[in-house]
Amino acid sequence: MTNECVEKREQLGQLYGSVLGSTEVDPLFRGFFDHTRRNELAMPRCGRCRMVHWYPALRCPHCASPDWHWSVMAPQATVFTWSVLRHQLDPLLPVLEGHIVALAEPLEAPGARLVGNVLATPSDMAVGLDVTIEFVEAAGTELTLPVFVPCAGSCSVPGQRS
Amino acid sequence: MRRSAAIVGIGETPYVRRSQRSLTALVIEAVEKALADAGLAGSDVDMIITEGGLMPTAAPPDEVARCIGVTRSYSVRTAGTYGAGIAGAHLAAKEAIESRSAAVVLSYFGVDWGSHAGAFHGLGGSPGSMKYALERPTGLFVQPVLFAAMANRYKHVHGVDLEPALGRLAVELRAHALANGSGQLSKPLTFDDYLAAPFVAEPLRVPDCCLLTDGAGATVTVGSDRARDLRQVPVDIRGGAFSSSPDRMSDFFTQSRGYPFFESARIASRRALELSGMGLGEMDFVQLYDCFTISLLLQMEDIGLCEQGSAVEYIGSGDTVGMRNSDTPINTHGGLLSHAYVLGIAHVIEAVRQLRGTAGTGQVPDAVTGLVGLLTGSQYCAIVLGQEAS
Numbered sequence: 001m002t003n004e005c006v007e008k009r010e011q012l013g014q015l016y017g018s019v020l021g022s023t024e025v026d027p028l029f030r031g032f033f034d035h036t037r038r039n040e041l042a043m044p045r046c047g048r049c050r051m052v053h054w055y056p057a058l059r060c061p062h063c064a065s066p067d068w069h070w071s072v073m074a075p076q077a078t079v080f081t082w083s084v085l086r087h088q089l090d091p092l093l094p095v096l097e098g099h100i101v102a103l104a105e106p107l108e109a110p111g112a113r114l115v116g117n118v119l120a121t122p123s124d125m126a127v128g129l130d131v132t133i134e135f136v137e138a139a140g141t142e143l144t145l146p147v148f149v150p151c152a153g154s155c156s157v158p159g160q161r162s
Numbered sequence: 163m164r165r166s167a168a169i170v171g172i173g174e175t176p177y178v179r180r181s182q183r184s185l186t187a188l189v190i191e192a193v194e195k196a197l198a199d200a201g202l203a204g205s206d207v208d209m210i211i212t213e214g215g216l217m218p219t220a221a222p223p224d225e226v227a228r229c230i231g232v233t234r235s236y237s238v239r240t241a242g243t244y245g246a247g248i249a250g251a252h253l254a255a256k257e258a259i260e261s262r263s264a265a266v267v268l269s270y271f272g273v274d275w276g277s278h279a280g281a282f283h284g285l286g287g288s289p290g291s292m293k294y295a296l297e298r299p300t301g302l303f304v305q306p307v308l309f310a311a312m313a314n315r316y317k318h319v320h321g322v323d324l325e326p327a328l329g330r331l332a333v334e335l336r337a338h339a340l341a342n343g344s345g346q347l348s349k350p351l352t353f354d355d356y357l358a359a360p361f362v363a364e365p366l367r368v369p370d371c372c373l374l375t376d377g378a379g380a381t382v383t384v385g386s387d388r389a390r391d392l393r394q395v396p397v398d399i400r401g402g403a404f405s406s407s408p409d410r411m412s413d414f415f416t417q418s419r420g421y422p423f424f425e426s427a428r429i430a431s432r433r434a435l436e437l438s439g440m441g442l443g444e445m446d447f448v449q450l451y452d453c454f455t456i457s458l459l460l461q462m463e464d465i466g467l468c469e470q471g472s473a474v475e476y477i478g479s480g481d482t483v484g485m486r487n488s489d490t491p492i493n494t495h496g497g498l499l500s501h502a503y504v505l506g507i508a509h510v511i512e513a514v515r516q517l518r519g520t521a522g523t524g525q526v527p528d529a530v531t532g533l534v535g536l537l538t539g540s541q542y543c544a545i546v547l548g549q550e551a552s
Contacts, residue, residue, distance in 0.1 A: 019299040026290035033295070055292045055413050081315035081422075086361035089304040101302040103311060103416055113416055115302045122364070127318035138299065145299060 008119055009136050011096060012147065017139030019092045025143070028056050031070040036144040039135045043109050045071035054112035075133035077104035077148065080113050084122045098122055104131055104148050118148045167259035167267075168389040168396035168550065169252070171200025171382030172511045177346050177502030179276040181376035188378040189221040189272040190229050196380035197230065201393040202266060204231030207382075209264035211254045213247030213271050213505075214240030215538075221272055221378075237264070242404060242543055243411075244285070245451045245536035247271075248506040249543035252534075253402035255383040256545075265384065271507040272378025279374045285539050286412030293412050305453065306371050308415040310363035312422035313456040317365070319422075320471040324365060327477040328455040329356040332369040332499060335452065339496025341524040342512070346373055346502050370455040372498040379507035381514070386550065395549070397517045400531070401438030402545035405430035414539035424457075426542035427464035431535050434544035438531075442466050445546075446529040447516055448490055449509035451537035452497040462492070465535055465544070494524050506536040513547050 025033055035042035045052050046060035047067040053060055060068050082102035085095045098121055103113040114133070118125065131148035138145060173195025175181070175188045197203060207230070210223040217223070223238045239258070241250030248271050255267040287293030297303045302311060317324055336351035351369055359367040389396035405426035409418045419425070435442060442448075442465065450465070452458035459473045467490060468476035495501045495512035502508055515521040516529045531548035 016299040020295065023295055024290050025295045026288060029290070029292050029295060032292075054417060055410070057410065061408075081311045081318070083302070083307055083310035083314060084361075084364040085301045085307060086363060089306060089362070090298065090301070093298070093301055093303075095301075099301060101300045101307065101311070103302070111419075113421075115297050115300050115416060117300050127315065143295065145296065 005119060009147070012117055013136050013139045015093070015096070016136065016143070016145055017141055020138045020141050020143055023141070023143070028058065032056070033143050035070060035072065036135055036146060037142070041073045041075055041106065041114070041133050041146060042070040043073055043106070043112060044068045052109045052112060054109065073106045073108040076107040077114060077131050077133055078107070079125070079127055079129040079131060079148070080105045081127055082118065082125050100125060102148055104133070106133070114146060116146045116148045120150050124150055165260050165262065166386045167256040167383050167399045168386045169381050169383050169399065169514050169547070170389050170392045170394050170396055171196040171202065172379070172514050173197070173199055174344070174379045174508065174511055175377045177344065177375050177377040177504065177508070179346060179374060179376065181274065181277065183376070185272050185274040185378070186221045186225055188274070188376065189226060189270050189380070192272065192378040192380040193226060193230055193268060193270050196268070196382050199394060200382040202382060205233045206266045207232050207268045208234070208236050209239065209258055209267045210236060211239045211241060211251045211258065211267055211269050213243065213251055215243030215247055216273070217271060221270070226270065242538065242541050244538040245506040246404065246538040246541035246543040248510065249402070249534055249536040249545050250404050252381065252383070252399055252510060252545050253404060253543055256399040256402060259383060259385050265388070267383040268380065269383065270378060270380035271505065273504055274376045275503065276374045276376040285414065291412060297416065302416065306366055307363040309454040309456050310366045312460070313365050315422045316456065316460070322474045324456070324474065327459060327474040328370055329353050330477050331455045331458055332356050335493055335496050336500040338494055338524060339500035342495040342501060343522065345496050345500060346375060347500055366454060366456065369499070372453045372503040373500070375503040377502055377504050379504060379511050381510060389550070395518045397514045398548050398550050400440070400546040400548045401434050402543065403430045403433035403437060404541070404543045405433070406541045409540040411539050418540065422460060423470070424460060424464045424537060424542060426540060427461050427535060427537060430542040431465040431533065431544040434533065434546050438546040440531060440546060442533070445490060445531055445533045447494050447513070447526050447532040448492055449494070449497070449513050449532065449534045450492060451506055451535065452493055452499050455499065457537065458492070458497070461535060461537065491526055494521065494526060506534070509534050509536065517547055517549050
């Protein structure tokens, strides 16, 4: 991992921490963050119809069953769409250089779109780009967020892929 | 014979960035003007139907009723949220009049988001939801970024460059707004100006995004029998339909199953036309929810002005958009992009003016019928308005 990548992850961690502060996560979504803290991506899988849904809901949107559990997914995904932030709109969120945000479809959860920043340069970005899902801790909080690293890129953390 | 409903009064405040006035004061001004326009009094009102997301707390019907001299028992309804709720209020007014649940329906909507900018982000979601815990820290949270991502997806799906089409829409709507004259902006926009404007979130630039506005508008709807005795040319609410796709509102801009299309716009607009017994080709104009140039472009396809994937060609083909001698002029007052961001109440009022023939230099010649289609994420409501059938 290059110094630049270390810095970028550090920067995002600080940013996440300042936005999230003391955010109290709704019980419905807490399982997601229990897994990200262990560097795992988990999504709700229904015990009845076996389908994955996203975001979490009180009942499975496919079969209305309340019986779903957090299921760990392989940390591979494909960019579904993306944008580069250029102007500060959210008073809590300053815009960084090369501030890319994407929706990525996990390999094992087609149709679900996970949101995350991308550790890449804007010129690398394209729909369909293969990415690895990694994790960045929001500084000073209990929350860890997924980030996307292009598979061909140089920002991945050795040993973080499960 | 079935009774039909007609809009007989319209009223608006000036549209400005900062009004220095409370939202309720803005709403009451618009309501008083609409009643005066109709030649009716507050004491004639027996039903208030308003947008259901903001108005019940921001400008509550009971407060409005108290200030405009409603003297007897009246009923209150709300109909959908934000833009779809504004069109929805007019659909509900039609239904209430036709079923004889009401004789005089007052509808209104106002915002003070010009004074309170910065509050604006995707719809719904509690502070502990994924919207705040996961989306907000990444930046895919505020509306321009969510729509920028939709634009990039569209570019990929259809393999097109959006820049010429989005720029063209921004330029055309500015020309409409200047012809209208009652909007917030007075400076023309050229395509070169568009290209020189800074990005907000790629590929959207400043002129791709709606304005921020303080302002309010109101309408009065009565039965067509009564409308004939009033002072204005009645504008019939011919038909309308409301549709919501089965997506949770707070998830809509990241997880909608039709992404990046507005499934509910397709369904509601077709159903509204069907119920009106008319085709889109018969509309003399359409007023669509143009919160961003890209959302307007998507709706042009969704409602069927052009095939899916062909909007860039349609917009670029010369006289189709904007020119008032084209088949279907769009957003004749300049829309949310260049007139005022009041979420669609000005779209309804402009449609009424066009059909009265009082739209001034922005008048579409011989306009007889028009469609208003307003969007709120998963919700869409389309209404067809027309001159009274003779």
